[in-house]
Amino acid sequence: MTKPHFYITTAISYVNAAPHIGHAYEAIGADVMARFKRLDGYDVYFLTGTDEHGQKVEKSAQAQGKKPQQFADEIAALFEGMCKSFDVSNDQFIRTTADFHKKACQHIWKKMEENGDIYLHTYAGWYSMRDEAFYGEDELTTLPDGKKISTESKTPVEWVEEESYFFKLSAYTDRLLKLYEDQPEFMQPSFRRNEVVSFVKQGLKDLSISRTTFDWGVPVPGNPKHIMYVWVDALTNYISALGYPDGENFKKYWPCDVHLIGKDIIRFHAIYWPAFLMSAGLPLPKRVFGHGFLLTAGEKMSKSLGNVIAPRDMIDKYGVDASRYALMREATFGQDGDISYPLMTARINAELANNLGNLVQRTLSMINKNCDAKVPQPGILEDADKDLLQKAGQAMLIAVRGEFEKMQFSRAIEEFISVSHAANMYIDEQAPWTLKKTDPARMATVLYVLAEVIRNLGLIIQPFVPNAAQKIMDQVAVPAHERDFSFIGEAHALKAGTPLPAPAGVFPRIVDEVVAKTA
């Protein structure tokens, strides 16, 4: 039986600056999805990486007296390190300076050219070196000294006439509209789709896709004076990583199931990318999901406001699992989300430590003390037992899966936390500490049911908190090969008598430093 394929990508990160929490957020979101799909029986390929070309990188390198490649190597290492530090399980980390990637870019370029979609023309206009962008007259402000600057970015512009290759994006307006029509789930969340549609309906202009003002990039085939402009280069990573045009992985995993990206680059993925692919005669990705940004107190994080949450600080404070959990929990995926240490600490303590962690701890410690440190022998199950087991079994998996299909990670968490809450209610109702004296056999049944619920919870939480999940499953002696979602539910329930290791807490409470010391 061959598994269905699932290919998921993040955007590639531009190596002009070091990674911040937003990069971690996207990588973790994709990782949570990738892990879920693997556990749910898919053959997953998960790609992330770095975008390393362009004038900004060239200039930043120069400013530091480095070669662009050396500079890119250093920053790319930071991004790759950040992914590792959050236990992001990507199958590949692509860098656009890799040789195979450049070849793939040139290949797709030729394909688009053969299709008659690329032509040489002169681009004339006001150009900002700093922004690497042309501006229209209406976007400029003339200073008292007669010089012009971009009104938006305040950067100086100069009149440039540059030969450039263009892509006939205008020819794809109708086909793109048809795509959004036929495949409504192509662009998500749905309000993004509407934005894209209304944008395309205005009509599309051809796209300048080469530059001659710098060298750091992929040369245009047949005319190396030209360097491919950012999007042909960057977007192609999604197929070059798979070995396009004829790699095995390309045949296996393309078209992509989800491109996970930030909301700022939706246009490139929902408009340019499918147009390029159509031109090159390639299948289109099934879905583009634009997530929101993380804010602090409703404001963008910025160094000047001093409200930056650095990836490494977060891990130092909470550890990897709780950090991943907090990021996926606080914001509704797709919308902007407010995060702050107080909010995240409260969430981690309430849900991971108090609710779920304590459930595991109190149950296993009772089993350890009162059941000879073995999976207890259950008797006849009562309705309360069956109800709880039912909630924690297939029903929970189905509910969580439903939220994953919509990439609603926060909702998925709510589903299993509510099961954990139900289990805590059950303990209090059953009061096994009383049964210990009055009805030891019934106590064993109750503890068995709880252990089994914990097994199921351990399975389902893996995408979010992979390390803690393993520890929990270790503590209820779930064999290593029984840890995917096919083992959720009663068919694979714990076997009575299995020896259990001594329990140890997995989700410690976070104690925030007391801010105000008594003066």
Added chain:
RNA sequence: GCCAGGGUAGCUCAGUGGUAGAGCAGGGGACUCAUAAGCCCUUGGUCGGGAGUUCAACUCUCCCCCCUGGCACCA
């Protein structure tokens, strides 16, 4: 300016033409297996403002205010 989506308890949000909901936070209680955790109960909102339709609107219509996003080459 134009287009879209929002403004519901301290916070994050769900919700329906017919007496306002959840989680967290706050308050109280019973218990004690457990990570001073868990469980139960509870305070709390004129559902952005105004007008209209209706037996009845938070839910429909209109006007206004405020917020967010989009409006082309901006990683």
